[in-house]
Every structure is written in C-alpha cells, then in structure tokens.
Amino acid sequence: MRIDLHTHSTASDGTDTPAELVRNAAAAGLDVVALTDHDTTRGHAEAVAALPAGLTLVTGAELSCRVEGVSLHMLAYLFDPDEPALLAERELVRDDRVPRAQGMVAKLNGLGVPVTWEQVRRIAGDGSVGRPHVATALVELGVVPTVSDAFTPEWLADGGRAYVEKHETDPFEAIRLVKAAGGVTVFAHPGASKRGRTVPEATIAELAAAGLDGIEVDHMDHDPDTRARLRGLAQELGLLVTGSSDYHGSRKTCVLGEYTTDPEVYGEITRRATGAFPVPGTGGA
Numbered sequence: 001m002r003i004d005l006h007t008h009s010t011a012s013d014g015t016d017t018p019a020e021l022v023r024n025a026a027a028a029g030l031d032v033v034a035l036t037d038h039d040t041t042r043g044h045a046e047a048v049a050a051l052p053a054g055l056t057l058v059t060g061a062e063l064s065c066r067v068e069g070v071s072l073h074m075l076a077y078l079f080d081p082d083e084p085a086l087l088a089e090r091e092l093v094r095d096d097r098v099p100r101a102q103g104m105v106a107k108l109n110g111l112g113v114p115v116t117w118e119q120v121r122r123i124a125g126d127g128s129v130g131r132p133h134v135a136t137a138l139v140e141l142g143v144v145p146t147v148s149d150a151f152t153p154e155w156l157a158d159g160g161r162a163y164v165e166k167h168e169t170d171p172f173e174a175i176r177l178v179k180a181a182g183g184v185t186v187f188a189h190p191g192a193s194k195r196g197r198t199v200p201e202a203t204i205a206e207l208a209a210a211g212l213d214g215i216e217v218d219h220m221d222h223d224p225d226t227r228a229r230l231r232g233l234a235q236e237l238g239l240l241v242t243g244s245s246d247y248h249g250s251r252k253t254c255v256l257g258e259y260t261t262d263p264e265v266y267g268e269i270t271r272r273a274t275g276a277f278p279v280p281g282t283g284g285a
Helices: 018-027 044-049 084-095 097-110 117-124 131-140 171-180 201-209 224-237 263-272
Strands: 003-007 032-035 056-067 070-077 184-187 214-218 240-243
Touching (some): 003 240, 056 084, 084 097, 084 171, 097 117, 171 184, 201 224, 214 224, 224 240, 240 263
Parallel strands (some): 003 032, 184 214, 214 240
Antiparallel strands (some): 056 070
C-alpha cells in the first residue's frame, strides 16, 4: 500500500480542487490519501464525491498551533468535524486569517512592495487565506523566484519583516480537543528548521505525555540526519511515525507520494480513531 497522509487543496492553500486532488492521488498510484487543509474541513465533501475506485480518503485538517512562542502544525485525522468545541476553535483560527493577511500586505507596502489585498484575495480564491497566498503574490510581482523563497526573515518567515501573528491554538489544547472529537494527532514536520524556530524535544515529550499520537518524520523539509533523530525520538516516546508529501499542487515542488506512511502505522491510526472512518472510493464523478 502507498499511503500519503498530508495534502492540501484549494480549500486552504493548495492549487488542486479537492476533486482534482483525489483524482491526481489515484493517478500517482496512491492507495490512501489524507486531505488535511489548514484549519478547515470544507473540501471533504467534494473529495468524497469525486473519490475514484481503489483510493481511500482519510479526512483530516492541519491545525495552526503555537507553544512557547514557536508556531507548529498539528495534523488531526478522522475526528468528528461537527464536534462543537473543536469546530469553534477552527473557526476562531480561520476568522483571524483575513486581518492577518491584510496586515502582511500593509507591511509589504511599507517595505516598498506594491502587493494589494485584491491580488492576494484573487490568489486565495475560495480557500482559507494564508501566507502561501501572500508568497504567491510576491512571486507574481517578481520579488522572489519561488514561494519557498518568500519564507525567509527578509519577508514572511516567523519574525520576518512582513510577518504578522495570528490566533493559534495551544497544542496541548489541540490534542485535548481532537481526542474529544474522536480523532488522532500527529505533529507535522517537527524538524523543519528552515521554516523558523522548532519545538524543543523536551516539549515534544510533554506533548507525547499529553496524548500526542505521532510525529511526521519522512517529509521534504527533513534531511536524513533529522529523520534519523526524529525516528529515534519517536521510538523513545512511543510515538507513531508517519511520512507524507505535504502536497500543495503547483504551489510547492513536492509531489504526491513523495514520502509515505507504513501500512501498519496507518492501521493503528484507524484503530485509534472513533470520530470518523476512512472513506473507500467507489468511482467518483
């Protein structure tokens, strides 16, 4: 089985619609794909409706969190999307995305970059607006060559010249909320140091004690030494190890199935989940 547990669609900051994403996942030879848009489950229904035969969909989301001044992303799988407390927290995070993006536009204007809110809103379309959309605007204007080049201290990285904070969930609270909604939690790309400061291993141990299920080890932003270190940490803490592409369509260079999750780990995730269940494809539209 080929299992990719971290992808994004136009419901957040990917460039494939949810329907296109599942069709592309099947074409890439995947057996299981998780749709984990940022702080939203809005793309799930379209993905289910278009799900090709032979492909299983894991519903999820990537939750924006912050601890000790460090941003982190928490992958949540197979939770009840209508559970009131978790839904309210996701909406709080999403509602803060617009003023945050507008603030980044204002900071960029102050730095002499002629980006406009209308441009960013056009790029985001119906998705939850975020930094990648602002970064894409910088690419369109020729300020940086790629989206990744916008995530530097010079521009949009945490603490960068045009960075603006937003509401982010305490990860211990995120774990509690996801568990209460019957879901499973995996810390996304915990060693991605090129994105900014990373969470100390001591804090990861505290998250594990609080109920964290796993960490994403095999990821494009982890070099071999980082993957080896994280794999050892996961073994020490009794955490599941996942691998994923973090696919964003044409917005990033990663491809579907670039990294995958062991079938036994996937099986354990599905066994632990009680809020929702994987959806087998029967041949979508």
